[in-house]
Structures are given as C-alpha cells and as structure tokens.
Amino acid sequence: MSFAFLAALGATLVVRPAGPIRTLTDALALARPGDSIVVHAGTYREPPIVVRTRVTIVGVGGPVFVGGEHSTLEVEADSVVITGLRFRQVTPSPLEDRAAIVLRGTRGCRIEANDIRDAFFGIYALKASDCLIRRNRIEGSAANDAAAGNGIQLWQARAMSVVENEVLGHRDGIYLEFSPSAVVRGNRSSGNRRYGLHFMRSDSCTYAGNLFARNGAGVAVMYSRNVQMLDNRFERNWGDAAYGLLLKEISDGTVTGNLFADNTVGLYLEDANRNILTGNTFQRNGWAVKVLASATDNRFEGNVFEGNSFDVSTNSRSASSRFAGNWWDQYRGYDLDRDGVGDVPYRPVRLFSLVVERHEPSLILLRSPFVELLDAAERFMPVLTPETLVDGRPLMRRPR
C-alpha cells in the first residue's frame, strides 16, 4: 500500500546489498526530486552520504548504516523523509560534531522511526526549520564525557518538532540552542551523562509530556522566554548538583502539571522571573523547590508538596516569589469556615533549611529533635525565615 502511494509521487529506486543498486550513495546520484528510495536489509558502509535532492528514504527490514570518522548521513535538501534506518557507530571527535543524521539548513524534513546506536551525536539539526523528528531511538554508550555527544541537538533551528523519541546514554539527551518555537513532546530521555534536556536561548518553545529520568544532572534550561513546560515528569535525578528542573534566566514561562519525584532538588530557580508554576506535584524530593533571591515574581499555585525533606528553601529573607493555594502535607492548620482553605498561613521555609543553605554540613542534623524544636519555635514566631514566602491560602485537601 505505502509503496503504491510512494510510487504515485515519483520513481522508486531499490537499494539492496546484492544490487543492482548497492549503496544509498549510488541511489541518490540517480534520484530525481520526488523519488523514493527503498533500502533493504543489509549492512552498508559508505563514505559520507549527502542528500541533495528531495527524496523519501525508507528502510525495509532494518538496513544498518555503519558510520566512521564522519557524519553518516547529511540532509541538505528540503522535505526529505528518512524512516526505518539503523545507524551504528559514529566515532567521537574533539573537533567536529559528527552525527548519525545531520539536517543542514533544510526545511520540512521528516526523520522518523530510525534506530541510532553508539553515535557521537544522534540527530543534529543545524539551521533547519519546520522539521519533524519522531519516534527515533537513540542510544549512546560513551565511556567518558569527552566521547559523549548529544542525542538530539537543534542549533539555530526554527519551529522544529521533536516527538516521542527515546534518548539514552548521551551527554545531553535533547539539546536546543538558538532554536525558537520548537515543540518537544512525549520523549523519554533517561540515563544521560549530563542533562536529559538542555536548552539555551530558545524562546517560545513547548515541552509537554516528556519523561526525564536518572540523568546525571537532571534538566537545565537557561536564557529563554515564554517557555511552556507541561505535564512532564522529572524523576530520580540524584546527586551533588542534580536538579529535576533547573531554571536559570527563564522568564515569563509556564510550568504546569509536571511531576517532580525523587530528585535531590526538584525545581531550582535562579534569576528566573515572572514564571507561573501551577498544578505541579513534588514528591519525595530532598528539596522540592529551591528559589534564590535573584528569582523574582514567580507564582506558585495549586501545587502539591508531599514527602519532601524540605518543601521550599531560599538563600535570603527577601525572596519575592509568591505562594498561594498549594497543598502541603506538612500543613497542620485548620479550616473553621470549611471553605477548603486553611485559616492559618503555611510557612514552607523551615529555619533549618536556611541554616543548611548557609552551612551545608549541618545537614547531618536533619530530623534531629533539637532541630525540630528550633523549627517549631521559628514557625510559632518567625524571626529569621523570609516573611514573604508564605502560603496564605494553603489547601486543606490534596487536589485530584
């Protein structure tokens, strides 16, 4: 069926190890715009393959392209489709960012259902736009940081869609720089050496329904505006300097409906301004939220905090983020008028978390009766904890 459909658009060239066309390079030399190239199962070792015409390349039975000291497949034409191919081995280089698939300045391409293993970089979109990168599996196995590239990298790309891919074992799972208006949805990025997702200077992007788990340093996003992060999961990012989600100089963003579970620090805000954080769930984190004084005017509403060692921590008395209408499992207030909102404000910043912020080794006193006593006294009569960080309308019941 699909072959008939493809044939209707143009000629179909068939590549198989037995010939007559034995390599994708040969097929591309013969192809005219609009043609399809069907690559049958087999192992192909070719010099750098460059796609300069608008073609559809379909792998049947999982043809394997073995790379080497260069990028394996470079796309320079618009509207190219690449699907069903397997890529193995792209040798790391300290000088150039080699990838299994490179999109160079193209628009409207579709890279779908490919399987990439042991590549330095997986898919590298350079100055591309309006492309769809979907359902690819990209697994790296770098032995050290120098030999690890990023799984999916967008650089100066516009309006790209990165959907339902699985990235493991790379340096950064998904990396965007200078790439505005991207949609990153339904991806699973886990076990990467550094960040599950890393972006810088990429405004107006949407990240939805992704899973970022067990990455060396969690997820860090920086220097961007109008970013939407919806219904993602940030899980099990443990270690010194590991964050579920680190927001640095992110402004006017929306962080809604995400789950932060089992991270050393669930959410970290530094120089992040005017963000709206609603309906997120923070479970079993060391610190659910660390918000530095440099982060201003962020609004936390309708979030759930449960089982965290510290709910909110900050480094200054003058922190200016606002909390309202959240649910805190450590809230002990009452609700006389039965409107579902506690009558006593909740102070999520414990005295001890301030102490730990300034003198980290004192963390060894966590849950000591002495410290609990200090916290209780401080809660009764706040002297040192920031007065502004108060939830004046804590919820009595856990939402949902």
Add this chain to the structure above:
Amino acid sequence: MRIVRKILASELRNVARSRWMVGYALLLLGFTSLLLRFGGTGERALLSLLNVVLLLLPLVSVMFGTLYVYNAREFIEMLLAQPVRRGALYAGLYGGVALPLVAAYLLGVGVPLLARGSEAPGYLAHCAMLLAVGTLLTLVYTAFALCVAVRIDDRARGLGAALLVWLVTTLLYDGIILGVATSLGQYPIEMPLLVMVFLNPIDLARVLLLLSLDISALMGYTGAVYARFFHGGGTILAFLMLIVCAATPLLVGYRWFLRKDF
C-alpha cells in the same frame, strides 16, 4: 553462669509482670498501628517511627532502668548477703531490665510493621534497620541507667541524672553540633561532624536510619560525603560504635558496682 540465669529468670518474671512494661509495649503497639493506618505510605510512617525511636525509646529505657534498680535495692542487698558473685548479680540486673525493654520494643513496633507489610522496595530492610537500631539504643540507655543508679544513691538525684543523660544526648549535643557547623561552616568539616555524630548514640542512630530512609535530601555535596562513608563500610562501623556505646557505660557501671559499699 547458673546463678546469672537464676537471677535473670527471677528479674524477668518481675519485670514482665510490671504494669509499666505492659503499658510500654501497648503504647508502642498502639502508636505504630495508628501510624501505619493513618500515616499514608510505608516510608513516611517509618519516618514518623524514627521520631519515636529517637525520643521515646532512650527516655523510657533510661528512666525505667534507673527506677527499676532503685526499687530492686533491697533485693540486691539481700542477694549480696548470699554467696553470689557481684558480677553475676550485675549481669542478671542488666539483662533483667534490658531484655524486657527490647522485647516490648520488638513486639510493639515489629509486629505491626511486619503484619502490615508493604510492597515498597526495601521495606523489609528498612524495618530490620529500624528494629536493630532501636534494640541497640535500648541496650545503650539501659546501660546508662545502671551506671546512674549504681553511682548515685539518692533516688531523686539519680532520676534527675538519668533525665539529664537523655536531655544532653537528645537535645544539647545537637545544639553543640549546630554551633560547630554554623561557626566553622566555611571549612570542610564534614568528617569532624561525622566524628561528633559517632560519639552520641542518638545522633548515630538517627543518621544511620536516615541514610536508609531519607536518602534524597542527603544527596547534595555534604550528603554525598556522608552517604559514601556509610555505604563504604560505615554502617558496620556505626553498629560497632553503638555496641561500644552500650558496653562503655555497662563496664563503668560494673566497676562501680564491684566497689560499691551497700
């Protein structure tokens, strides 16, 4: 040995019959059951139990132990008039107080924990850790109790001293640690603090339990230092240290008991 066993048996019968001990076991039982029923997930209930273990257990052990030895004063004097070695009597006394306390703890906390069960990974290991650490803490504080009761003849002063032991180890010592940590915070004092923690059985028990329960918060830089230590044989060292913490007051009390003029 036969005499130790006889004294122990008589003591055990005495103590087991006491309403105190039954009340203590029932208190723990009720508390643990309630926590498990209303405390949400298993791990959070275990964290609440941590507070019981750290606050209640040492307090009850040291107070009950001291009180018991004072009450047994006439019994001790009567036995000392017989051909009984003081060592045997001392061992019998200690076992007679410590074993029922341990049994009450294991029954009161252990039974509901195990009966409730949980599929959470590591639940059994966490329970085992909680029970083991609680047992050791009981042994440590009963040893303190014996020490105090043997040394101080006046009952009121003795009970005061027992309370002081509890207060110092539970609260004041942590205040000192906090003072050190905040005044020397700019130096790498993780290891010195760890040494301080090792010198106080309650702190040691707390850190040991926390590292098995509440690991995520301890995984910052400091946490990494502590976690690495405890995973690299530190746990065994901590258990050994708890045993030393029990043995030291026990032996000191023994020396005093041998020389004491009743």
